Each structure stands twice: as C-alpha cells, then as structure tokens.
Amino acid sequence: MVFDSFADFLAMGGRGVYVWTAYGISAVVIVASMVQAVRQSTVMRDTLARQARRQQQTENTHESGT
Amino acid sequence: MRAFRATLMRELLLLWRNPAEIINPLFFFVMVVSLFPLAISPEPKQLALVAPGVVWVAALLAVMLSMDGLFRRDQESGVLDQLLTAPVLPVIPVSAKLLAHWLMTGLPLVLVSPLLGHMMQLPTLALEPLMLSILLGTPSLTVVGAIGAALTVGLNRGGILLAVLVLPLYIPVLIFGAGAVTTAVQGGPVDGVLAVLGALLALTLSLGPLAVAAGLKISSGN
Amino acid sequence: MLWKTIKRGYHQLGSPRYFYRFSSAVLPWLTPIALITFVVGIVWGLAFAPPDYQQGNSYRIIYIHVPASSGALMGYVAMGIAGMVAVVWRMKMAEIMIKAIAPFGAALTAISLVTGALWGKPTWGTYWQWDARMTSMLILLFMYIGVIALQNAIRDPRQAARAAGLLAMVGVINVVIVKYSVEWVNTLHQGSTLKLVGESTINPAMKYPLLISMLGTWLLYAVNVMVRARTEILSRERRSGWVKQLVAAGGR
Incomplete structure (x- = not known):
C-alpha cells in the first residue's frame, strides 16, 4: 500500500471523486452486463423446461384419451 | 456488360418517370442549408466559418435519406429475387443501380452546391473545391448507404435504423469532404485532401458493391 | 500433426453442441480465475502502484480505462472476423458469436468513454476533447449500437446474425479509417494537441498491474461471451434431441 492511511486511499490525493466515480460506474456497468447474461440464460432454461413439461402433459392426456 | 447497361437504362427510366425521387433530396439539401443562417446568424463572417461543415452535413443527410427506398420497390415487385437468382453475378446489376441512383440524386447535389456555398458566404476560391469534394464524396456516400439499405430492405422501421447503421460509416467522407473546403478557405493546398477523398471513393467502389x-x-x- | 489438431478444434468448436459441452467444462474454473485476475490487477493498481510524478493519483483510472478500451476494440475486431466467417462460410457458431460478443463490447466502450472523461477533467481541465482516441471510441460505440440495433430488428436469428456480421466487417475497416481521419482533422484545426497518455516510458511498477487488469478484463469478456453464446445455442437448438435431453436432465 503506497498510501499512509485508509482515508488517504479514499482521498486519492484530492482526486478521489474522479477516481472512485470512474471505478464505480465501471463496476456497475460490468456487473449489470454479467447479471443480464446470466439472467437471460436462466430464463431460457426455464422456458425450455416449461415447454418440455407442457409437451409431456399433452402427450400423457392423448395417451389416456385413446 | 449488357446486363449492366440494361439495368442502368431501366433504373434511369424509372427514376425519370418518378421525378419526386430526384427532386426531393435536392429540395431537402437546399432547405437544410437555408435553415442555418436563420438559426445561427445572417452575419457573413460567422456563416463563412461554419459553411463547409453545414453544406457537407446537409449533402450527407440528403444522400442518406434518398437511400431508404433504393431497394424497397424492387423487393415488393419481386425484381430483387430475380436479380439475385439470375445467371449474372448480382454485383453487376447492383453496380448499375447504384450508378443510376447517384446520377439522379448525387449529381444534382454537386451542381447546386456552389450556389449554396455562395449563399453561405463562402469565398469564391473555395467554391470549386466544394464542388469537387462533393463530386468525389457523394458516390462513396451512395455506395456505403446502399450497404445499409440492403441490410434493412425487408424491415418496416427501416428509415431510422438505416441512419443509425450508416451515419458512423459516413464520418471519414464527411471529415475529408468538409476538410477540403476548410483547407481551401484557409488558403492551403487542396489536392492532397481531394486525393484522400478519391482514395476513399476507390475503396468504396471496389468493395462496396x-x-x-x-x-x-x-x-x-x- | 499440429495442423490436424487445429483443424479438428475448428470443426469441433464450430459445432454448437460441442461448444456447449466445452463451455460447461471451462466456465466453472474460468469464471473464478477471471474474477481474481481482474480484482488483483485493479487493487494492485489502485492501492500498491506508485503515484505518477506528474498526475499524482488521478492516473490510477488507467487501470480500468485502458483494459476497457483494449477489450472494446478487440471485441469489435473479433466480431468483424466472426462476421466474415458467418457471411462467407455460414458457420453456425460464428453467427452465435456475433450476437454474444456485441453487448459486453458496447459496455466496455461506454466504460472507456466515461473513465476517459473522468480522467481528462483533473488532468487537463475538460471532460471532453475531440481528439483522435476519444472520437474513435465514440464512433466505435455508435457502431456497436448499430450492430445490436440491426440484430434486434431482424426476426430470423440466422439472418439477423449474418446481417450484423456484414455490418461489423464494414465497421472494422471504418474504425481504422476514422482513427486516421480524426488525427488528420486535428492537425487541420490546431489547438487540441493535448496528449491523453504520456506513453513513452512507463514504470514497470505501474505496468504489471495494468497488464494484469487487462488480462482480467479479457477473461471476464470471455466468460460473458460464453454465457451469452450458451443462451443463444439453447434458443436455436431447442428442437434438437440433445437440448431436449439436457432440459429433461434438469439443466447444466
């Protein structure tokens, strides 16, 4: 650590606002993109699972009907 | 070659019979430019300062707006499918179509540009570079715009999407086109800048179609 | 021997099913490695790298700005290459990649612009300069938006991917030309001759954390692309037997 204290680290030699805003926005954007990617993947899996279940049901009712 | 000539004649005839497609981009060009003296100031010095950029941006938008309908009619009438399945390479009729489109929409812009430059208080010595830069630049704009028109041809919200796709691709032509005029106003040598526009034209003409x-x-x- | 391996790898990774299996095996360890590398690089840069003798501590924005910019540029070039493969050889995996690469690339471009502006303010007193790098990045963002918008506008996924791929190919050529033309216009209108980074000599103590955070960003990009590609594979291959089996088995 090149800073003397944690407060020094936060202050960034008086430029803390710029440095921490830059990192904050970057973190939000990266996390948002990651979360979106994972959520789309879960939603897709759920949709496929639901479709499969529905298809199974219709097949079952057909079998019991005939 | 015969396929090229046949398509060219057909396209020219179609555009000729539907003069709105030629005249509207031209009117648009003139009207957009004449908005600027009203919006900025009629002061000659201020106008001359922004004139290269204003005339160029207006020309660029006029070409872009004329691209939207380029392939639409052909698609609706089924000509496009014939063109793509015909025994000739599709590049040939496509090139003919682009040439016809530029002759009917781009060339009129070239011809009225000195007039608009003069109205925007450009010094007389910059009018020839303005005309030359638009002559060398608008064919590139037509070809690049046609790529966007081709990709959006079947889509019903084509117009605004076309702008989003094509405007970033127009930037180099805009920079060197307006740059040529600015250089001329400042009294610098224009040949080099026009040569770059020519190089861009060679690139778009060879790969664009x-x-x-x-x-x-x-x-x-x- | 090597050529055969490369060729086999190309054909295997070219198959969506194989890619799905491959990424299932890779993701569980690539994800933590990417996260750790990224965090180590950033923390090292923020807390342990020495301050710049001219800029003090505001230069520390470099540890996110440069990795984001490099990732954004590489992503667009990769998308252009995938576009070529998709348009010329109609390879399915390339089509899937075009769609998977775009979102994180656009995000990194936005990060590059925002961090560049926040770095510019304390360094030369303005958030925005129309210099060659920042202008090119802005145009790059527009072009990412164009690719994404075109993809969203076309309903058929294969057609959408190939259209976007062609646009990305044209875009790659455009990025190069834009860079040089903006440099030229800046020599025409003199005045903005400020330099973004003093690039000549960089202290190794500053360089290593930069290289690590760069690697970390690329790895995160790879993870993001893989996750998105997997979603797209499931969506496209939903009618195929192996996806049905996968869904019936409950998932992974």
Whole structure:
C-alpha cells in the first residue's frame, strides 16, 4: 500500500471523486452486463423446461384419451 | 456488360418517370442549408466559418435519406429475387443501380452546391473545391448507404435504423469532404485532401458493391 | 500433426453442441480465475502502484480505462472476423458469436468513454476533447449500437446474425479509417494537441498491474461471451434431441 492511511486511499490525493466515480460506474456497468447474461440464460432454461413439461402433459392426456 | 447497361437504362427510366425521387433530396439539401443562417446568424463572417461543415452535413443527410427506398420497390415487385437468382453475378446489376441512383440524386447535389456555398458566404476560391469534394464524396456516400439499405430492405422501421447503421460509416467522407473546403478557405493546398477523398471513393467502389450484393442476399434469405 | 489438431478444434468448436459441452467444462474454473485476475490487477493498481510524478493519483483510472478500451476494440475486431466467417462460410457458431460478443463490447466502450472523461477533467481541465482516441471510441460505440440495433430488428436469428456480421466487417475497416481521419482533422484545426497518455516510458511498477487488469478484463469478456453464446445455442437448438435431453436432465 503506497498510501499512509485508509482515508488517504479514499482521498486519492484530492482526486478521489474522479477516481472512485470512474471505478464505480465501471463496476456497475460490468456487473449489470454479467447479471443480464446470466439472467437471460436462466430464463431460457426455464422456458425450455416449461415447454418440455407442457409437451409431456399433452402427450400423457392423448395417451389416456385413446 | 449488357446486363449492366440494361439495368442502368431501366433504373434511369424509372427514376425519370418518378421525378419526386430526384427532386426531393435536392429540395431537402437546399432547405437544410437555408435553415442555418436563420438559426445561427445572417452575419457573413460567422456563416463563412461554419459553411463547409453545414453544406457537407446537409449533402450527407440528403444522400442518406434518398437511400431508404433504393431497394424497397424492387423487393415488393419481386425484381430483387430475380436479380439475385439470375445467371449474372448480382454485383453487376447492383453496380448499375447504384450508378443510376447517384446520377439522379448525387449529381444534382454537386451542381447546386456552389450556389449554396455562395449563399453561405463562402469565398469564391473555395467554391470549386466544394464542388469537387462533393463530386468525389457523394458516390462513396451512395455506395456505403446502399450497404445499409440492403441490410434493412425487408424491415418496416427501416428509415431510422438505416441512419443509425450508416451515419458512423459516413464520418471519414464527411471529415475529408468538409476538410477540403476548410483547407481551401484557409488558403492551403487542396489536392492532397481531394486525393484522400478519391482514395476513399476507390475503396468504396471496389468493395462496396460486393458488400451490397452480399447484404441483399442475406436480407432476401438466400 | 499440429495442423490436424487445429483443424479438428475448428470443426469441433464450430459445432454448437460441442461448444456447449466445452463451455460447461471451462466456465466453472474460468469464471473464478477471471474474477481474481481482474480484482488483483485493479487493487494492485489502485492501492500498491506508485503515484505518477506528474498526475499524482488521478492516473490510477488507467487501470480500468485502458483494459476497457483494449477489450472494446478487440471485441469489435473479433466480431468483424466472426462476421466474415458467418457471411462467407455460414458457420453456425460464428453467427452465435456475433450476437454474444456485441453487448459486453458496447459496455466496455461506454466504460472507456466515461473513465476517459473522468480522467481528462483533473488532468487537463475538460471532460471532453475531440481528439483522435476519444472520437474513435465514440464512433466505435455508435457502431456497436448499430450492430445490436440491426440484430434486434431482424426476426430470423440466422439472418439477423449474418446481417450484423456484414455490418461489423464494414465497421472494422471504418474504425481504422476514422482513427486516421480524426488525427488528420486535428492537425487541420490546431489547438487540441493535448496528449491523453504520456506513453513513452512507463514504470514497470505501474505496468504489471495494468497488464494484469487487462488480462482480467479479457477473461471476464470471455466468460460473458460464453454465457451469452450458451443462451443463444439453447434458443436455436431447442428442437434438437440433445437440448431436449439436457432440459429433461434438469439443466447444466
């Protein structure tokens, strides 16, 4: 650590606002993109699972009907 | 070659019979430019300062707006499918179509540009570079715009999407086109800048029609 | 021997099913490695790298700015290459990649612009300069938006991917030309001759954390692309037997 204290680290030699805003926005954007990617993947899996279940049901009712 | 000439004549005839497609971009060009003296100031010095950029941006937008309908009619009438499945390479009729489109929409812009430059208080010595830069630049704009038109041909919200796709691709031409005029106003040598515009034109003419043909193939699902 | 391996790898990774299996095996360890590398690089840069003798501590924005810019540029070039493969050879995996690469690339471009502006303010007193790098990045963002918008506008996924691929190919050529033309216009209108980074000599103590955070960003990009590609594979291959089996088995 090149800073003397944690407060020094936060202050960034008086430029803390710029440095921490830059990192904050970057973190939000990266996390948002990651979360979106994972959520789309879960939603897709759920949709496929639901479709499969529905298809199974219709097949079952057909079998019991005939 | 015969296929090229036949398409060219057909396209010219079609555009000639529908003069709104020629005249509207021209009117648009003139009207947009004449908005600026009203919006900025009629003061000659201020106008001359922004004139190269204003005339160039207006020309660019006029070309872009004229691109939207380029392939639409052909697609609706089924001519496009014939063109893509015909025994000739699609590049040939596509090139003819682009040439016809530029002759009917781009060339009129070139011809009125000195008039607009003069109205925007450009010094007389800059009018010839303005005309030359638009002469060398608008064909590139037509070809690059046609790539966007080819990719959006079947889509119903084509217009605004076309702008989003094509405007970033227009930036180099805009920079060197307006740059040539600015250089002329400042009294610098224009040849080099016009040569760069010519190089961009050579690049778009050699690769552009291929990309347009490929785009049409993709859009028509072949 | 090597050529055969490369060829086999190309054909295997070219198959969506194989890619799905491959990424299932890779993701569980690539994800933590990417996260750790990224965090180590950033923390090292923020807390342990020495301050710049001219800029003090505001230069520390470099540890996110440069990795984001490099990732954004590489992503667009990769998308252009995938576009070529998709348009010329109609390879399915390339089509899937075009769609998977775009979102994180656009995000990194936005990060590059925002961090560049926040770095510019304390360094030369303005958030925005129309210099060659920042202008090119802005145009790059527009072009990412164009690719994404075109993809969203076309309903058929294969057609959408190939159209976007062709646009990305044209875009790659455009990025190069834009860079040089903006440099030229800046020599025409003199005045903005400020330099973004003093690039000549960089202290190794500053360089290593930069290289690590760069690697970390690329790895995160790879993870993001893989996750998105997997979603797209499931969506496209939903009618195929192996996806049905996968869904019936409950998932992974």
